[in-house]
Amino acid sequence: MITPGLVEALTGIAGARHVRTAPAERLTYARDGLPTHRRVPAVVVLPGSRDELVAVVRLLAAHHVPFVPRGAGTGLSGGALADGAAVLLVLTRLNRILSLDPGNRVAVVEPGVVNVRLSAAAAAHGLHYAPDPSSQTACTIGGNVAENAGGPHCLKYGVTAQHVLALEVVLADGRIVELGSPGGEPWGPDVVGLFVGSEGNFGIATRIAVRLLPLPRAVRTLLAAFASLRAAGEAVSAVIASGIVPAALEMMDQSCIRAVEDSVYAAGYPRDAAAVLLVELDGHSDEAVAADTETVQELLSSHDAASIRVAADAGERERLWQGRKKAFGAMGRLSRDLVVQDAVVPRSALPDVLETIGRIAATYQVTVSNVFHAGDGNLHPNISFDARVPGLRTRVDAASTAIMEACVAVGGTITGEHGVGLDKLRYMPLIFDAESLAAMRAVRRVWDPEERVNPGKVVPVHACREWTGVRSVEWGVRSVASRDAPADSALRTPHSALDT
Amino acid sequence: MTERGGFEALDPCVHCGFCLQACPTFLATGDEADSPRGRIDLMRALEAGELAPDDPALRLHLDRCLGCRGCEPVCPSGVGFGRGMEAARALLATRRRPSALARAALWALTSPGTSRTVYALARMLRATGIPRRLAGWGRLRFAMGMLAATKPTRNAKRGTRNRRAGPSSAFRVPTSALLFRGCVMDGLFAHVHDATIRTLQVNGYSLREVPEQVCCGALHAHAGLRAEARLLARANVAAFGEGDEPIVVNSAGCGAMLKEYGHLVDAAGFTARVRDVTELLAAGGGPRPGAPVDVQVAYDPPCHLLHAQRIADEPLRVLAAIPVLRVMSLPDAAQCCGSAGLFTLLEPAMSRAVLAPKLASLRTAAPQVVATGNPGCLMQLGAGLAAGGLSAAVCHPVELLDESYRAAGYYA
Numbered sequence: 056m057i058t059p060g061l062v063e064a065l066t067g068i069a070g071a072r073h074v075r076t077a078p079a080e081r082l083t084y085a086r087d088g089l090p091t092h093r094r095v096p097a098v099v100v101l102p103g104s105r106d107e108l109v110a111v112v113r114l115l116a117a118h119h120v121p122f123v124p125r126g127a128g129t130g131l132s133g134g135a136l137a138d139g140a141a142v143l144l145v146l147t148r149l150n151r152i153l154s155l156d157p158g159n160r161v162a163v164v165e166p167g168v169v170n171v172r173l174s175a176a177a178a179a180h181g182l183h184y185a186p187d188p189s190s191q192t193a194c195t196i197g198g199n200v201a202e203n204a205g206g207p208h209c210l211k212y213g214v215t216a217q218h219v220l221a222l223e224v225v226l227a228d229g230r231i232v233e234l235g236s237p238g239g240e241p242w243g244p245d246v247v248g249l250f251v252g253s254e255g256n257f258g259i260a261t262r263i264a265v266r267l268l269p270l271p272r273a274v275r276t277l278l279a280a281f282a283s284l285r286a287a288g289e290a291v292s293a294v295i296a297s298g299i300v301p302a303a304l305e306m307m308d309q310s311c312i313r314a315v316e317d318s319v320y321a322a323g324y325p326r327d328a329a330a331v332l333l334v335e336l337d338g339h340s341d342e343a344v345a346a347d348t349e350t351v352q353e354l355l356s357s358h359d360a361a362s363i364r365v366a367a368d369a370g371e372r373e374r375l376w377q378g379r380k381k382a383f384g385a386m387g388r389l390s391r392d393l394v395v396q397d398a399v400v401p402r403s404a405l406p407d408v409l410e411t412i413g414r415i416a417a418t419y420q421v422t423v424s425n426v427f428h429a430g431d432g433n434l435h436p437n438i439s440f441d442a443r444v445p446g447l448r449t450r451v452d453a454a455s456t457a458i459m460e461a462c463v464a465v466g467g468t469i470t471g472e473h474g475v476g477l478d479k480l481r482y483m484p485l486i487f488d489a490e491s492l493a494a495m496r497a498v499r500r501v502w503d504p505e506e507r508v509n510p511g512k513v514v515p516v517h518a519c520r521e522w523t524g525v526r527s528v529e530w531g532v533r534s535v536a537s538r539d540a541p542a543d544s545a546l547r548t549p550h551s552a553l554d555t
Numbered sequence: 556m557t558e559r560g561g562f563e564a565l566d567p568c569v570h571c572g573f574c575l576q577a578c579p580t581f582l583a584t585g586d587e588a589d590s591p592r593g594r595i596d597l598m599r600a601l602e603a604g605e606l607a608p609d610d611p612a613l614r615l616h617l618d619r620c621l622g623c624r625g626c627e628p629v630c631p632s633g634v635g636f637g638r639g640m641e642a643a644r645a646l647l648a649t650r651r652r653p654s655a656l657a658r659a660a661l662w663a664l665t666s667p668g669t670s671r672t673v674y675a676l677a678r679m680l681r682a683t684g685i686p687r688r689l690a691g692w693g694r695l696r697f698a699m700g701m702l703a704a705t706k707p708t709r710n711a712k713r714g715t716r717n718r719r720a721g722p723s724s725a726f727r728v729p730t731s732a733l734l735f736r737g738c739v740m741d742g743l744f745a746h747v748h749d750a751t752i753r754t755l756q757v758n759g760y761s762l763r764e765v766p767e768q769v770c771c772g773a774l775h776a777h778a779g780l781r782a783e784a785r786l787l788a789r790a791n792v793a794a795f796g797e798g799d800e801p802i803v804v805n806s807a808g809c810g811a812m813l814k815e816y817g818h819l820v821d822a823a824g825f826t827a828r829v830r831d832v833t834e835l836l837a838a839g840g841g842p843r844p845g846a847p848v849d850v851q852v853a854y855d856p857p858c859h860l861l862h863a864q865r866i867a868d869e870p871l872r873v874l875a876a877i878p879v880l881r882v883m884s885l886p887d888a889a890q891c892c893g894s895a896g897l898f899t900l901l902e903p904a905m906s907r908a909v910l911a912p913k914l915a916s917l918r919t920a921a922p923q924v925v926a927t928g929n930p931g932c933l934m935q936l937g938a939g940l941a942a943g944g945l946s947a948a949v950c951h952p953v954e955l956l957d958e959s960y961r962a963a964g965y966y967a
Binding site for chain 2: 072075077078079080082083084085086087088089090101127128129145147148150167169190192193194314315317318319320381382383384385386387388391392393
């Protein structure tokens with residue numbers, strides 16, 4: 056229970072200016088980067104130091120109050136939303152780079168450090184932090200750890216989990232544990248790997264030791280235009296099959312190209328192309344990268360690339376990347392409302408799946424724009440719509456579900472990097488059976504027996520009406536509603552909840 | 556004017572958050588409610604009637620917006636944040652008049668009769684040298700520092716004796732242009748107007764005075780006093796007439812306002828003529844080179860030049876016409892200085908918090924001169940430098956060009 060006394064105690068720890076209770080202030084925290092989900096937190100606390108954060112967590116533990124950690128709020132699955140029973144812990148003020156050791160290529164940061172600021176600091180030493188989510192100019196390392204964030208260059212360099220060496224974590228009960236070792240050699244089981252991507256369900260990372268990599272000495276960036284999505288998709292498979300591992304291999308469709316070209320991030324993408332591929336090759340030898348570039352150019356040409364452009368200099372390369380990375384934000388040019396999906400399919404299935412998505416868009420009469428990490432088959436269909444149009448939201452949800460089912464049907468999965476959060480709870484039963492979900496929940500309880508950190512995310516505990524469009528309700532399991540029945544238990548269906 | 560009064564400019568926001576790190580107040584507090592995205596949520600709730608115009612938390616966070624519009628050029632969807640904010644402030648003003656301090660400041664600084672007296676007294680106080688000695692961090696001391704910062708540099712003062720450049724037979728028939736004088740610029744920065752007239756004359760422009768002109772109304776519009784701003788806009792559109800001569804502005808805040816008069820009145824012909832002084836100087840092959848000026852300059856782009864008018868290179872091209880002068884590039888120079896018109900007076904705590912990182916980087920870089928093309932920024936930076944014990948002087952970029960031209964003998 057969040058009582059006035061508790062709020063007063065929170066104020067005692069963090070200071071009155073950093074405890075937000077006014078409805079207007081809480082409203083600004085009701086959504087993240089996927090604004091179709093909306094939950095207003097009971098209280099928002101912005102601790103100013105690790106010690107304040109730990110004290111807040113201990114206070115909440117003593118009162119058995121649930122809480123949700125949040126970084127920059129750029130997540131795309133509703134993962135950092137807290138409802139009226141929970142306290143939102145905003146970690147933006149914990150934004151110090153605690154140490155940067157160029158010799159050992161390790162940096163230790165607080166969770167609120169913005170991704171791109173870490174790379175900027177490392178660049179002075181010829182290093183960078185490799186995972187580069189498109190939101191890297193805004194998102195925080197803490198959020199990246201929680202979501203196991205990816206990014207264009209993760210095709211070659213691996214996602215966040217491959218770059219986190221050690222963590223200091225405050226658990227739900229306020230205990231502090233250290234996971235991993237900054238030297239990078241794991242002691243025993245890979246607990247760091249377990250924590251990274253746990254979407255805030257296991258605790259809050261208070262200090263994060265990450266690996267830094269040398270900046271590549273040679274880089275070539277190619278932009279290839281195609282007359283059809285299928286041709287572009289087949290070119291992707293051909294590049295990967297050649298054995299060359301590009302640093303990044305990205306695709307954008309025409310709708311996306313045009314939105315970017317209308318924006319301040321216009322990069323000179325050909326507006327008439329059905330799709331473009333952005334291929335980056337890097338390495339430590341100019342000759343090797345030049346040879347790979349030549350091979351890739353030949354492959355793209357033989358797969359019907361209408362044109363191929365190689366970035367002439369760092370400035371042009373930067374513009375090509377900025378266009379790609381800001382594409383999601385440019386979707387507001389198409390319509391005022393947006394949902395973005397995140398699914399992974401086997402690369403070989405890309406051409407078929409892209410066509411299927413096109414058919415689904417036509418069936419449900421919605422606008423779908425594709426911008427995604429083609430090299431690892433990680434799709435991001437963006438559905439643009441105007442929520443004020445009656446009935447459109449229902450069609451958008453139905454199209455989302457149809458897209459997800461199509462991806463799963465070809466052997467794919469429901470999230471590549473955005474996480475499950477709230478948005479994909481309903482799809483979890485598409486890929487996991489009840490036993491697997493129960494096992495996940497059991498693991499979570501090892502860390503957080505009361506399930507107080509980021510409650511109601513990732514593992515579907517209850518099913519509610521909005522799920523009913525998904526073929527999930529037959530996986531009958533027992534209800535837990537009787538034990539911790541929330542106020543809105545009328546919404547719950549008894550046979551679809553899960554217990555251990 | 557549109558049906559929704561400007562709120563429609565917020566519609567393209569899809570909540571991506573790419574604006575967060577471009578917002579000086581978000582960087583100062585880390586609070587979503589102090590970010591562009593959070594403020595858009597607040598403005599949308601205000602328009603929808605979900606939050607009342609007198610909601611204290613709503614007002615706190617909207618009032619704390621500098622209006623620097625640093626969020627606009629980074630927005631992939633092209634959200635018109637400044638436009639939305641003007642609509643929101645106009646709606647807020649219907650419920651509560653601007654604070655007594657804001658109204659007093661507007662009355663003292665912008666009303667034609669009163670302001671003349673206020674500026675005359677301020678110039679007398681400035682001449683005593685007392686403001687310079689009192690400059691510091693307290694509210695009054697900072698204001699003293701701001702006043703001291705308006706003082707012309709020694710050379711510029713000498714130049715005021717010959718306000719016009721002498722006849723320069725080498726130049727083509729001059730193009731006629733009209734000078735926008737503004738309120739604070741005319742009251743405290745007349746030396747910048749003189750430098751503007753002289754440097755433009757060297758570059759082939761003959762500036763004509765427009766006596767009927769009034770304050771641009773930017774401070775009124777930012778305070779939500781849309782009716783007052785509209786009256787001023789109408790008066791200026793009438794004063795500058797139907798001709799096609801460029802209207803020259805040397806204050807970024809005024810320039811941004813004049814270029815956006817279309818939000819208030821029918822002014823298409825007028826707005827198309829408005830030019831920042833650096834736009835005119837940098838046109839063609841750039842300004843005529845002058846004589847060497849041996850100083851290290853940090854250029855600080857005013858938000859209303861860089862973000863609102865998207866003028867980035869022109870002031871640098873003006874400085875590039877000065878031999879020997881070195882322009883230093885400072886990290887985060889594009890970030891707001893915290894001046895923001897009346898903001899520095901009305902929200903001193905946030906204003907100083909926003910100024911702090913800029914002062915820190917100026918301390919490290921240690922330029923001799925900080926150049927910026929807006930009266931508010933000149934005063935804010937000047938006061939901050941003085942309070943922080945830094946010796947750098949502040950001036951408008953055209954003052955440096957003016958000094959270079961004087962040294963070159965163009966005014967002989």
